[in-house]
Amino acid sequence: MLGFLFGFNARLGRLHFFLATIATAVLMxxxxxxxxxxxxxxxxxxxxxxxxxxxxxxxxxxxxxxSFTLHSMRIRDIGWDPVCVIPGWIxxxxxxxxxxxxxxxxxxxxxxxxxxxxxxxxxxxLALLFWPSSEHDNSATPSGGSFRMPDLPSRSPAAAxxxxxRVANGEFxxxxx
Numbered sequence: 001m002l003g004f005l006f007g008f009n010a011r012l013g014r015l016h017f018f019l020a021t022i023a024t025a026v027l028m029x030x031x032x033x034x035x036x037x038x039x040x041x042x043x044x045x046x047x048x049x050x051x052x053x054x055x056x057x058x059x060x061x062x063x064x065x066x067s068f069t070l071h072s073m074r075i076r077d078i079g080w081d082p083v084c085v086i087p088g089w090i091x092x093x094x095x096x097x098x099x100x101x102x103x104x105x106x107x108x109x110x111x112x113x114x115x116x117x118x119x120x121x122x123x124x125x126l127a128l129l130f131w132p133s134s135e136h137d138n139s140a141t142p143s144g145g146s147f148r149m150p151d152l153p154s155r156s157p158a159a160a161x162x163x164x165x166r167v168a169n170g171e172f173x174x175x176x177x
Contacts, residue, residue: 010073011133017070017074020070021070024066024070038055039053071086074128077134078131078134096113096114096117096120097113
Protein backbone atom coordinates (compact mmCIF):
# COMPACT_ATOMS: atom_id res chain seq x y z
CA MET A 1 0.00 0.00 0.00
CA LEU A 2 2.75 2.45 0.91
CA GLY A 3 4.52 1.53 -2.31
CA PHE A 4 1.63 2.90 -4.33
CA LEU A 5 1.01 5.87 -2.06
CA PHE A 6 4.61 7.11 -1.95
CA GLY A 7 5.99 5.66 -5.19
CA PHE A 8 8.37 3.17 -3.55
CA ASN A 9 8.00 0.81 -6.52
CA ALA A 10 8.05 3.44 -9.28
CA ARG A 11 11.05 4.90 -11.09
CA LEU A 12 11.67 8.47 -12.19
CA GLY A 13 14.56 9.48 -14.48
CA ARG A 14 16.86 12.45 -13.97
CA LEU A 15 15.13 14.82 -16.38
CA HIS A 16 11.66 13.94 -15.15
CA PHE A 17 12.80 14.37 -11.54
CA PHE A 18 14.27 17.79 -12.33
CA LEU A 19 11.15 18.96 -14.18
CA ALA A 20 8.82 17.54 -11.50
CA THR A 21 10.83 19.31 -8.79
CA ILE A 22 10.49 22.63 -10.63
CA ALA A 23 6.77 22.02 -11.22
CA THR A 24 6.30 21.22 -7.52
CA ALA A 25 8.11 24.42 -6.51
CA VAL A 26 6.00 26.53 -8.88
CA LEU A 27 2.78 24.84 -7.71
CA MET A 28 3.61 25.36 -4.04
CA UNK A 29 4.56 29.00 -4.68
CA UNK A 30 1.20 29.64 -6.33
CA UNK A 31 -0.61 27.87 -3.47
CA UNK A 32 1.30 29.89 -0.86
CA UNK A 33 0.47 33.18 -2.59
CA UNK A 34 -3.21 32.18 -2.80
CA UNK A 35 -3.29 31.28 0.90
CA UNK A 36 -1.51 34.52 1.85
CA UNK A 37 -3.86 36.63 -0.26
CA UNK A 38 -6.92 34.94 1.22
CA UNK A 39 -5.58 35.27 4.79
CA UNK A 40 -4.68 38.94 4.39
CA UNK A 41 -8.06 39.80 2.86
CA UNK A 42 -10.05 38.03 5.56
CA UNK A 43 -7.95 39.00 8.61
CA UNK A 44 -9.25 41.78 10.85
CA UNK A 45 -7.45 45.11 10.47
CA UNK A 46 -4.16 45.17 12.33
CA UNK A 47 -4.12 41.41 13.03
CA UNK A 48 -1.52 38.99 11.76
CA UNK A 49 -3.08 35.95 10.05
CA UNK A 50 -2.57 32.60 11.78
CA UNK A 51 -0.27 29.97 10.28
CA UNK A 52 -2.37 27.17 11.75
CA UNK A 53 -5.32 27.51 9.40
CA UNK A 54 -6.56 24.43 7.58
CA UNK A 55 -5.28 25.82 4.27
CA UNK A 56 -1.71 26.08 5.52
CA UNK A 57 -1.78 22.63 7.10
CA UNK A 58 -3.24 21.08 3.93
CA UNK A 59 -0.65 22.80 1.73
CA UNK A 60 2.16 21.62 4.03
CA UNK A 61 0.94 18.01 3.93
CA UNK A 62 0.61 18.20 0.12
CA UNK A 63 4.15 19.57 -0.27
CA UNK A 64 5.65 16.94 2.05
CA UNK A 65 3.79 14.14 0.25
CA UNK A 66 4.84 15.38 -3.22
CA SER A 67 8.48 15.80 -2.18
CA PHE A 68 8.59 12.43 -0.44
CA THR A 69 7.09 10.69 -3.49
CA LEU A 70 9.47 12.37 -5.95
CA HIS A 71 12.51 11.51 -3.86
CA SER A 72 11.37 7.91 -3.37
CA MET A 73 10.82 7.41 -7.08
CA ARG A 74 14.21 8.88 -7.98
CA ILE A 75 16.03 6.89 -5.29
CA ARG A 76 14.42 3.69 -6.67
CA ASP A 77 15.53 4.65 -10.19
CA ILE A 78 19.12 5.09 -9.04
CA GLY A 79 19.01 1.54 -7.73
CA TRP A 80 18.99 2.35 -4.03
CA ASP A 81 16.26 1.16 -1.68
CA PRO A 82 14.11 4.13 -0.60
CA VAL A 83 12.93 2.22 2.49
CA CYS A 84 16.53 2.37 3.76
CA VAL A 85 17.76 5.68 2.31
CA ILE A 86 14.88 7.97 3.28
CA PRO A 87 14.77 6.99 6.99
CA GLY A 88 18.56 7.51 7.07
CA TRP A 89 18.13 10.93 5.49
CA ILE A 90 15.41 11.82 8.03
CA UNK A 91 17.62 10.55 10.89
CA UNK A 92 20.51 12.75 9.73
CA UNK A 93 18.17 15.77 9.58
CA UNK A 94 16.82 15.11 13.09
CA UNK A 95 20.27 14.56 14.59
CA UNK A 96 21.58 17.64 12.81
CA UNK A 97 18.71 19.73 14.21
CA UNK A 98 19.31 18.40 17.71
CA UNK A 99 23.03 19.18 17.50
CA UNK A 100 22.28 22.69 16.22
CA UNK A 101 19.85 23.20 19.10
CA UNK A 102 22.27 21.99 21.75
CA UNK A 103 25.35 23.77 20.34
CA UNK A 104 24.16 27.08 18.84
CA UNK A 105 27.74 28.14 18.06
CA UNK A 106 27.93 25.66 15.16
CA UNK A 107 24.38 26.26 13.89
CA UNK A 108 23.75 27.94 10.56
CA UNK A 109 21.54 30.91 11.36
CA UNK A 110 19.47 30.10 14.39
CA UNK A 111 18.65 26.45 14.98
CA UNK A 112 18.26 25.35 11.37
CA UNK A 113 21.11 22.85 11.29
CA UNK A 114 24.85 22.64 10.90
CA UNK A 115 27.22 22.68 7.95
CA UNK A 116 27.41 18.87 8.12
CA UNK A 117 23.65 18.54 7.63
CA UNK A 118 23.71 21.10 4.84
CA UNK A 119 26.47 19.17 3.05
CA UNK A 120 24.61 15.86 3.45
CA UNK A 121 21.45 17.44 1.99
CA UNK A 122 23.41 19.01 -0.85
CA UNK A 123 25.17 15.73 -1.60
CA UNK A 124 21.96 13.73 -1.64
CA UNK A 125 20.16 16.30 -3.79
CA LEU A 126 23.06 16.36 -6.27
CA ALA A 127 23.03 12.55 -6.32
CA LEU A 128 19.31 12.61 -7.11
CA LEU A 129 19.87 15.11 -9.92
CA PHE A 130 23.00 13.68 -11.54
CA TRP A 131 23.40 10.00 -10.56
CA PRO A 132 22.65 7.83 -13.61
CA SER A 133 19.71 5.47 -13.60
CA SER A 134 20.45 1.85 -12.80
CA GLU A 135 19.91 -0.87 -15.33
CA HIS A 136 16.53 -2.40 -14.64
CA ASP A 137 14.14 -4.82 -16.19
CA ASN A 138 10.63 -3.65 -17.04
CA SER A 139 9.02 -6.92 -15.98
CA ALA A 140 7.32 -6.71 -12.62
CA THR A 141 8.19 -8.99 -9.73
CA PRO A 142 5.48 -10.70 -7.68
CA SER A 143 5.75 -7.95 -5.07
CA GLY A 144 4.77 -5.33 -7.64
CA GLY A 145 8.21 -3.71 -8.03
CA SER A 146 10.56 -3.80 -10.95
CA PHE A 147 13.65 -5.00 -9.13
CA ARG A 148 15.64 -7.74 -10.87
CA MET A 149 18.17 -9.97 -9.16
CA PRO A 150 21.63 -9.93 -10.78
CA ASP A 151 22.57 -12.85 -12.97
CA LEU A 152 24.74 -15.31 -11.08
CA PRO A 153 27.19 -17.57 -12.88
CA SER A 154 26.00 -21.14 -13.15
CA ARG A 155 27.96 -23.87 -11.42
CA SER A 156 27.03 -26.74 -13.72
CA PRO A 157 29.81 -28.88 -15.27
CA ALA A 158 28.46 -28.17 -18.78
CA ALA A 159 28.97 -24.44 -18.29
CA ALA A 160 32.54 -24.99 -17.08
CA UNK A 161 33.29 -27.21 -20.10
CA UNK A 162 31.94 -24.59 -22.51
CA UNK A 163 34.16 -21.92 -20.92
CA UNK A 164 37.21 -24.15 -21.30
CA UNK A 165 36.29 -24.80 -24.92
CA ARG A 166 36.00 -21.06 -25.62
CA VAL A 167 39.41 -20.41 -24.06
CA ALA A 168 40.97 -23.28 -26.02
CA ASN A 169 39.57 -21.93 -29.29
CA GLY A 170 40.98 -18.46 -28.70
CA GLU A 171 37.69 -16.79 -27.77
CA PHE A 172 38.98 -15.62 -24.41
CA UNK A 173 39.89 -11.96 -23.90
CA UNK A 174 40.07 -9.36 -26.67
CA UNK A 175 38.63 -10.22 -30.03
CA UNK A 176 40.56 -9.51 -33.17
CA UNK A 177 39.13 -6.93 -35.51
